[in-house]
Amino acid sequence: xxxxxxxxxxxxxxxxxxxxxxxxxxxxxxxxxxxxxxxxxxxxxxxxxxxxxxxxxxxxxxxxxxxxxxxxxxxxxxxxxxxxxxxxxxxxxxxxxxxxxxxxxxxxxxxxxxxxxxxxxxxxxxxxxxxxxxxxxxxxxxxxxxxxxxxxxxxxxxxxxxxxxxxxxxxxxxxxxxxxxxxxxxxxxxxxxxxxxxxxxxxxxxxxxxxxxxx
Amino acid sequence: xxxxxxxxxxxxxxxxxxxxxxxxxxxxxxxxxxxxxxxxxxxxxxxxxxxxxxxxxxxxxxxxxxxxxxxxxxxxxxxxxxxxxxxxxxxxxxxxxxxxxxxxxxxxxxxxxxxxxxxxxxxxxxxxxxxxxxxxxxxxxxxxxxxxxxxxxxxxxxxxxxxxxxxxxxxxxxxxxxxxxxxxxxxxxxxxxxxxxxxxxxxxxxxxxxxxxxxxxxxxxxxxxxxxxxxxxxxxxxxxxxxxxxxxxxxxxxxxxxxxxxxxxxxxxxxxxxxxxxxxxxxxxxxxxxxxxxxxxxxxxxxxxxxxxxxxxxxxxxxxxxxxxxxxxxxxxxxxxxxxxxxxxxxxxxxxxxxxxxxxxxxxxxxxxxxxxxxxxxxxxxxxxxxxxxxxxxxxxxxxxxxxxxxxxxxxxxxxxxxxxxxxxxxxxxxxxxxxxxxxxxxxxxxxxxxxxxxxxxxxxxxxxxxxxxxxxxxxxxxxxxxxxxxxxxxxxxxxxxxxxxxxxxxxxxxxxxxxxxxxxxxxxxxxxxxxxxxxxxxxxxxxxxxxxxxxxxxxxxxxxxxxxxxxxxxxxxxxxxxxxxxxxxxxxxxxxxxxxxxxxxxxxxxxxxxxxxxxxxxxxxxxxxxxxxxxxxxxxxxxxxxxxxxxxxxxxxxxxxxxxxxxxxxxxxxxxxxxxxxxxxxxxxxxxxxxxxxxxxxxxxxxxxxxxxxxxxxxxxxxxxxxxxxxxxxxxxxxxxxxxxxxxxxxxxxxxxxxxxxxxxxxxxxx
Numbered sequence: 001x002x003x004x005x006x007x008x009x010x011x012x013x014x015x016x017x018x019x020x021x022x023x024x025x026x027x028x029x030x031x032x033x034x035x036x037x038x039x040x041x042x043x044x045x046x047x048x049x050x051x052x053x054x055x056x057x058x059x060x061x062x063x064x065x066x067x068x069x070x071x072x073x074x075x076x077x078x079x080x081x082x083x084x085x086x087x088x089x090x091x092x093x094x095x096x097x098x099x100x101x102x103x104x105x106x107x108x109x110x111x112x113x114x115x116x117x118x119x120x121x122x123x124x125x126x127x128x129x130x131x132x133x134x135x136x137x138x139x140x141x142x143x144x145x146x147x148x149x150x151x152x153x154x155x156x157x158x159x160x161x162x163x164x165x166x167x168x169x170x171x172x173x174x175x176x177x178x179x180x181x182x183x184x185x186x187x188x189x190x191x192x193x194x195x196x197x198x199x200x201x202x203x204x205x206x207x208x209x210x211x212x213x214x215x
Numbered sequence: 216x217x218x219x220x221x222x223x224x225x226x227x228x229x230x231x232x233x234x235x236x237x238x239x240x241x242x243x244x245x246x247x248x249x250x251x252x253x254x255x256x257x258x259x260x261x262x263x264x265x266x267x268x269x270x271x272x273x274x275x276x277x278x279x280x281x282x283x284x285x286x287x288x289x290x291x292x293x294x295x296x297x298x299x300x301x302x303x304x305x306x307x308x309x310x311x312x313x314x315x316x317x318x319x320x321x322x323x324x325x326x327x328x329x330x331x332x333x334x335x336x337x338x339x340x341x342x343x344x345x346x347x348x349x350x351x352x353x354x355x356x357x358x359x360x361x362x363x364x365x366x367x368x369x370x371x372x373x374x375x376x377x378x379x380x381x382x383x384x385x386x387x388x389x390x391x392x393x394x395x396x397x398x399x400x401x402x403x404x405x406x407x408x409x410x411x412x413x414x415x416x417x418x419x420x421x422x423x424x425x426x427x428x429x430x431x432x433x434x435x436x437x438x439x440x441x442x443x444x445x446x447x448x449x450x451x452x453x454x455x456x457x458x459x460x461x462x463x464x465x466x467x468x469x470x471x472x473x474x475x476x477x478x479x480x481x482x483x484x485x486x487x488x489x490x491x492x493x494x495x496x497x498x499x500x501x502x503x504x505x506x507x508x509x510x511x512x513x514x515x516x517x518x519x520x521x522x523x524x525x526x527x528x529x530x531x532x533x534x535x536x537x538x539x540x541x542x543x544x545x546x547x548x549x550x551x552x553x554x555x556x557x558x559x560x561x562x563x564x565x566x567x568x569x570x571x572x573x574x575x576x577x578x579x580x581x582x583x584x585x586x587x588x589x590x591x592x593x594x595x596x597x598x599x600x601x602x603x604x605x606x607x608x609x610x611x612x613x614x615x616x617x618x619x620x621x622x623x624x625x626x627x628x629x630x631x632x633x634x635x636x637x638x639x640x641x642x643x644x645x646x647x648x649x650x651x652x653x654x655x656x657x658x659x660x661x662x663x664x665x666x667x668x669x670x671x672x673x674x675x676x677x678x679x680x681x682x683x684x685x686x687x688x689x690x691x692x693x694x695x696x697x698x699x700x701x702x703x704x705x706x707x708x709x710x711x712x713x714x715x716x717x718x719x720x721x722x723x724x725x726x727x728x729x730x731x732x733x734x735x736x737x738x739x740x741x742x743x744x745x746x747x748x749x750x751x752x753x754x755x756x757x758x759x760x761x762x763x764x765x766x767x768x769x770x771x772x773x774x775x776x777x778x779x780x781x782x783x784x785x786x787x788x789x790x791x792x793x794x795x796x797x798x799x800x801x802x803x804x805x806x807x808x809x810x811x812x813x814x815x816x817x818x819x820x821x822x823x824x825x826x827x828x829x830x831x832x833x834x835x836x837x838x839x840x841x842x843x844x845x846x847x848x849x850x851x852x853x854x855x856x857x858x859x860x861x862x863x864x865x866x867x868x869x870x871x872x873x874x875x876x877x878x879x880x881x882x883x884x885x886x887x888x889x890x891x892x893x894x895x896x897x898x899x900x901x902x903x904x905x906x907x908x909x910x911x912x913x914x915x916x917x918x919x920x921x922x923x924x925x926x927x928x929x930x931x932x933x934x935x936x937x938x939x940x941x942x943x944x945x946x947x948x949x950x951x952x953x954x955x956x957x958x959x960x961x962x963x964x965x966x967x968x969x970x971x972x973x974x975x976x977x978x979x980x981x982x983x
Contacts, residue, residue, distance in 0.1 A: 013226060015228065019338055038832060038833070039834040042288060042833075042834055045287050046287045046288060053295065053297075055312070056280060056285065057833075058341065059689070059692065059832050060343060060609060061692075062606040062609065063609050063611055063659075064658075065658070065659050066343070066609075066611045066614075067341065067342055067611070072356055074297070074310060074312075077341060077356070141337045141338045141342075142338060143334065144226075144228070144229070144230060144233065179613070179616070179617075180620070181330060181333070181334075181619075183337060183338075
């Protein structure tokens, strides 16, 4: 947890958010061809490769710094996001979140990791996608529930650090990132990289029939 | 939002509470009513059709696949949304993501509005803001239940989605240079603003059979506001009377693109400014009273004007005008029309000349290109308009916020969306140009080449539109990539051509007024549906969309880039130095272009090159409208297809005759082409069918119309009506004028397209 956050324990500003994004950052972004995701995401729809109602694929690769290729789903979208200059795979929940702040963020994290694991098993033109599993970017595009203020950042930062404790073996640094006016965006950095498979197990994903590509 | 935790403790839980004191009362009430309607619909207290019109008037649209079916490339799948069985319109699932259209009158945005637009895009949509060809902003993949809060947040900064869709007055558009243009007669902004405010929610604009679109232009000769392709269009005019200069408008009615484009008619050479609003009101009343209400395909104002004739329409409007009681709003705004709508953020302090030294050496070359292509001198010395090239009109929320920051730094509240899907920053000090270039670069938006062949306009097409036939945006992306790095090296005449693409015949991409336009159609080849684009040549973007192009030939989608290369190469080789592209097309004639592209009409067999059988940017095997049956592989060319191809050849002949000035001949041949197509279809069901026109039309009616086999899921039977009407006109001995001949050619084309679609459906039914 970053020392920059100071929380007033008597005044909570957080409410359970509906819209949460979790991004896993790619290790070798230069090898990753976002256009190659178009057939991959179409196949994911055919194969129902992810939980939820998968609807369509959308190509925004012509937009600089944008979502690239998106897999549109009812509950949220999966996108090859390069916001903040870091290319990665983000799951952004839009609907259907239940429970408290912790439960909603945890479920979103689980879906994001599931998407990353699924992508890491794809034979892509530039080789398998490899992710940093010791860093996660959380974006709360729900300004009413998670205000992008110092107080909001502090409280969400503490909550995230606690939530990620079992994921990153206790040591997690959470820092606020993003630009002026952006929704609250926090970057979580673990002390050690557990590897994607271990990360998947720690967030509660069942072992998959095929081995995850080597990190 | 407070940074103080103690204050934040009492922070509101809903946007209604958070913004209650910032939303205009009337607007707030309307949003409350809409939210109530959502609850009523959910509780089963409103019919699907009724609720659909209610939400459409709020700018809340359906999107592709909202019927709960999608062909995933292997089979048609049901999309099982959570509230299965609950609908927000006929065959439109409640939970299916939809589109929200946000009205931005004449495209003018404040920086505060840009910030909120960015926020609602990232919170409720897919994070992308789409600038439309009518200066709106659209958001996609929005859930119905999020729309009231989305509207509240917009309302708090003075934006409404009210009447962004539905049978009402749509966004009022105007030239993005109004007020700063070096050639304008006067600034039309205040007039567009007054029309927006006066007509929004006006009782006389609530009973239309279809939408009405208004546009205002400051100049006649440029594209400007595209006044001549609108239902109501005004071009600024000044008349001297007794030594006084009076303002008014060259006033047009009955224009429109769509499936069958109509050039607007000159209603008044000089409509005095004080008559602008009452005349619009009178037109609205006449249209509401006499316009078609049931047959949507003929319900636009253009059809009423054509049906009544301009003189009778004008008589009725003036008669209605005379009945109207005075309304102070007609003239109240005139007290402000001479003031500038916006102005510079800061007065000039340090010289008026462009500092041609960019901030970094690396950007020197591109800065020069950008300076030449993306900036325009204002009539106010020392300032320029900077046009931000927005690829396909798409921006991320982060980019929009970044642009708001750029505007705060350099221009203030002086940003306008353009009809070419770009954004114009007005009042940029010339000395600030290098700095704003760098600042735009930081948000990835300082590409040069605005308004060139690389700056392609496209409608959403099959990406999100329910009516899309071909992937207009997919094609546009390919062409943009193709020209992106080479545009500076192109022959100047080619560089300045404009390319516009629609995913179907409905012309949302404005293909009719492009130098080179494309619109999506499908063809059946070897038993497979194959995406195609009709090539439309000879439209005119200038002169306020002064002329419409005509289709030359349908080319398979994957051959379109080659087709474009050939057309532009021919222009370079054989175009005279002072030729406009339109003049070049007219001089060479369509047969020449058809011959140029003839070999591109064929494609390899499916097993040899399956890529031709899918659309751009979509690996799924192409199908029309996600139909419920698989492809009919191995089909040989049927007699019907031979007949339809013959009809198409006839149609081309009709187009050529029209171009040669032979209106009568063009209309005759177009009619013959329709008969040929109708006979080809009907004969498949009645082998004894002869060739007499009455017999063919009757057989078509019996076998295809009455059975609704010819009817399209979206267009219904409107294209069949073209045949019936033309046949009746022939029987009545109606005279053909050039405009009617032109419409006959357009209608014949649509009829033949519909015949191809009908044949495809018949084959699939047979396969099942």
